[in-house]
Amino acid sequence: MAGLPVFLKLEDKKVAVIGGGSVASRKVSSLVEAGAEIVVISPEINARLEGMVEAGLLEWRQKSYEYGDLKGFWLVIAATSDSSVNHQVYQEAKEMMQLYNIADRPDLSTFYTAARVKKGDLQIAISTGGKAPALSAEIRRELADKFGDCFGEYLEFAGEVREWLLENEDLEERRRILRAIASREIFDNLLAGDLDRVFREMEKAIPERFFNERAL
Ligand SMILES: C[C@@]1(CC(=O)O)C2=NC(=C\c3[nH]c(c(CCC(=O)O)c3CC(=O)O)Cc3[nH]c(c(CC(=O)O)c3CCC(=O)O)/C=C3\N/C(=C\2)[C@@H](CCC(=O)O)[C@]3(C)CC(=O)O)/[C@H]1CCC(=O)O
Ligand SMILES: NC(=O)c1ccc[n+]([C@@H]2O[C@H](COP(=O)([O-])OP(=O)(O)OC[C@H]3O[C@@H](n4cnc5c(N)ncnc54)[C@H](O)[C@@H]3O)[C@@H](O)[C@H]2O)c1
Structure with missing residues (x-):
């Protein structure tokens, strides 16, 4: 089934990102631009996220995920390298909220993240319905060259x-x-x-x- 493309208004919405690796940091970059109030929960974070913490763009809770951590959040992205942890996040998320993205389990997620070209207020979102994310990235590069600043x-x-x-x-x-x-x-x-x-x-x-x- 094809998903409905929408643009979520995340200004001042509390968003949790579980995990602090390359997938988490990619998704956090888009969340920052959307004005979300971001909390990253992860024992370690990569250099890109560290930079964003230093710039005051997000809060980092330096810990492993535990049940109860999602209290008060509106949306969550689970992107740890441990699939059982991602699954635990899913179990709490489905009790707590409507919007959750489990990076290694598109089947359990209530939304996918699109590849995105952004030029000011112009945004072009690209999805392959989870069939070939790498192709989405390729299409993004093509369109980013075509649609200038x-x-x-x-x-x-x-x-x-x-x-x-x-x-x-x-x-x-x-x-x-x-x-x-x-x-x-x-x-x-x-x-x-x-x-x-x-x-x-x-x-x-x-x-x-x-x-x-x-x-x-
Ligand atoms: C578009 C983009 C946006 C973003 O993440 O920000 C995105 N994936 C990107 C890149 C990418 N992802 C993967 C590769 C390696 C090549 C490959 O495996 O194909 C590359 C290529 C790269 O890194 O260049 C691997 C991968 N991806 C998913 C799984 C799990 C699975 O399918 O089971 C696995 C296997 C993991 C494993 O090996 O364990 C799942 C999802 N990835 C999605 C989005 C959603 C569907 C979007 C769509 O329909 O197109 C969905 C369903 C859920 C979600 O994450 O929301 C972003 C482009 C960023 C950009 O614009 O540059
Ligand atoms: N959706 C996508 O686009 C996509 C693309 C590639 C990979 N993946 C999947 O996303 C996941 C993450 O990939 P990555 O490349 O970012 O991994 P990574 O190894 O770069 O990062 C993993 C992060 O998870 C954190 N972590 C580990 N255990 C944790 C716990 N118990 N609680 C909180 N944080 C914990 C680590 O500290 C680390 O920061 C993998 O499951 C991978 O299969 C998804």
């Missing part, structure tokens, strides 16, 4: 325009402008990395009033 800059501005339109234009006009500032031509220029042309094209479609009010 200018998508992030474009979205900053497009978001501002959209907010203004929602307050100032009726539905019909809004739709027309929103489509015009995301035209095929603009998309092609974004792919080409030509942000100057993108903004010039956008300006043609945006009412002058927007720029006047913005300048105030």
Whole structure:
């Protein structure tokens, strides 16, 4: 069965990650960007996680997992190298919460993590339904090259325009402008990395009033 792709809002949600190796640190990096309140429970952590602890991005509880550790958490990722420990985490998680990812047991997990391309607010999530995670990673690399940083800059501005339109234009006009500032031509220029042309094209479609009010 294909999963439903969603983007979880994790700002200030308590998330536990059990284990501190390469899989844990990869998943923690995404959790940090999502603004989660992260606690890593593991007797040891790798250098990447150590760096994140030093930067104040997460809390490290230096211990082995024990039943009861998941109290108060909203979501958990079990990524220890010991499959029996991962299974114990699963048993507690299914009593405690809805969202758990057991890194070596996709069959028991309630969600998988997607490979992800992120350029500012643009996120592209990739999954193979657990069939070939390494292919997901390969597709991510391909798309990360295609979709440059200018998508992030474009979205900053497009978001501002959209907010203004929602307050100032009726539905019909809004739709027309929103489509015009995301035209095929603009998309092609974004792919080409030509942000100057993108903004010039956008300006043609945006009412002058927007720029006047913005300048105030
Ligand atoms: C996409 C990505 C996101 C992330 O983890 O952040 C991710 N795995 C990544 C990489 C990767 N994983 C593995 C390899 C080695 C090659 C290989 O074995 O194929 C590589 C390649 C590499 O490291 O480059 C091994 C592996 N993975 C899983 C198992 C257990 C099993 O299948 O039983 C095993 C065997 C472990 C063992 O040997 O014991 C399970 C899962 N891995 C998933 C996600 C979920 C399905 C996503 C999908 O449908 O595509 C799922 C089901 C659950 C989950 O973890 O959420 C991330 C790409 C990061 C990036 O973008 O670079
Ligand atoms: N889902 C995926 O993408 C994916 C990819 C590769 C591997 N895996 C699976 O993920 C697991 C972890 O892989 P890894 O490469 O990160 O391993 P790793 O050896 O790098 O790290 C394992 C971590 O688990 C910690 N740990 C061990 N026992 C513990 C306990 N009782 N309580 C808390 N922490 C404990 C260790 O201190 C270490 O930090 C393995 O089961 C592996 O099969 C999943």
